[in-house]
Amino acid sequence: MSLNSLANDPELQKFVAAKELENQLAAQVHHLTNICFDKCLESSGNVSELSSRHTTCLQNCVDRFLDCTMLITNRTIQRMQQGR
């Protein structure tokens, strides 16, 4: 089995592409957890369990961060189109 046969195998290529996407999503989850843990839980000290307030905060944090990212992306594209 040569490296060539690895690179040219279509099923393997499809598998690797899917895994790369999966990996990117997993990295994003790590990133979001990092940010939202700080935002929602840091001041809580030593709690034995996550309250519903904590849970809601984490959920909102994820959605608002993604909204923020989309807003910035659109704004950036807008500026580029305006030639700024």
Next chain:
Amino acid sequence: MDGAQRQQIMASVQQQLALQNAQELLQKLSDKCFKACVQKPGSTLSSSEQKCITSCSDRYMDAWNIVSRTYAERIKREQHRH
């Protein structure tokens, strides 16, 4: 390449990615909880520091699960929108 070889490669890749994910998680847990729980490093971890670290890592894992679920749901929502 035959099917068995392909399966073997895919399983190996899957394993490596799972390991990478676990390492990433462990690194984040250690960083976060050391920072939160150990203000002045002594010659051992005190029992209060140990309790804090245990609690912190449980909370971080809970948070990771919630974030993971919320993120997956958001992706699904965005896909249905388009």
